[in-house]
Amino acid sequence: MSAASPAQASGPLRPGYWPFILPALVLVAAVIVFPWLFTLWMSTNAWQVGSAPHFVGLDNYLRLAGDGRFWEAMGHTLSYTALSVLAPLILGTLAALVFDSKMPIRGVLRGIFVMPMMATPVAVALVWTMMFHPQLGVLNYLLSLLGIPAQAWIFEQGTVIPSLVLVETWQWTPLVMLIVLGGLASMPREPFESAQIDGANGWQKFRYITLPMILPFMMIAVIIRSIDAVKSFDIIYAMTQGGPGTASETINLYLYNVAFAYYDLGYGSAIAVVFFVIIVVMSLVLLHLRQRAKWNI
Structure with a gap:
């Protein structure tokens, strides 16, 4: 029998590799693969806590089509996600442009500006719930100083x-x-010097040079924020529990209520x-858009 070639001897299927690979495979199967297979199996069964499951096929999925509360939660999820991505994207880009300028003590100001993202979601929810209080909250007090009527904030459906x-x-x-600021820091300065020689103003520099060059970084921010916002649970649950009524009930909260409040597993x-399918499709679309966001100069 001929000796194995060096490539075959060092291949990934060599028996000596399996003791190193097997623990990782077992961990992935236990933590990721098995829970999803079990969830798929449960979705094809009618299973109330305290009773035995029995197979119903696709009945649970067909039930979704006529579930008005599910579609309402879907609308809340989409609107919440869109606004929670668009507002930070605009304000974060503007803040990056400000902090990229040669302003005094900008390092200290950057440190202060990033402090909110270090707070835990539940602590943020409790503080903002007190600020939103219709009678005792500081936000309505500030509005009263401007002559604006008090708002109900999280206590009104609208x-x-x-x-x-x-x-x-x-x-x-x-x-x-921070993401956009990293893009601004990595930009070459030669295009700006050329634009300055050609007499371009500030808006033209931003529109035709800065914006195309930071667009890939903005798309990264959109992807991260979209995936995070669409599955947001902790802040919404801690502040409103999906209320008033079901006015802020997203798919995550509806799923939680169905499984752990109504015990319909x-x-x-x-x-x-x-x-999960919605998140995967959304992620693929965003990644496709990210691939199309190329450097233009």
Whole structure:
């Protein structure tokens, strides 16, 4: 028998490799693969806590089509995600442009600006809940100084989503600022010097040089914020529990209520599977857009 070639002897399937690979494979299977397979199995069963599961096929998924509360939660999730991405993106980009300038003590100001993202979500939720209080909150007091009527904030259906977005914007604008600031720091200076010689003004420099060059970094911020916002749970639950009524109930909160408040594990698993598919599709679309965001100069 001929001796094995060096490439075959050092290949990844060599028996000596398996003791090193097997623990990682077992961990991945236990932590990721098995829970999702079990969730898929549960989604095809009618399973209430305290009773035995029985197979129902796709009935749980068909039930979603006629579930008005699910579609309402879907609308809340999409609107909350869109606003929670757009507002920090705009404000974070503006902040990055400001902090990129040669301003005094900008290092100290940057440090102060990023402090909100270091706070824990529940602590942020408790502080902002007190600030949103209709009678005792500081926000309504500040509005009264400007002659603006007091607002109900998170205690009214029409303003609860924008109020939650305000909290999300306050906490995560610094993250967008740091990402865009990294893009600004990596830009070459030659295009700006050429534009200065050609007589371009500040807006033209931003529109035709700065914006195209930081667009890939802005797309990274959009991807991170979109995935984080669409699965947001802790701040919303700590501040409103999905209320008033169901005005701020996102898919995450509806899933939680179905599975752990109504104890309908089968239907809750179907919601989890659909929610996972939505996140995967959204991630693929965002990654595709990220690939198209190229350097233009």
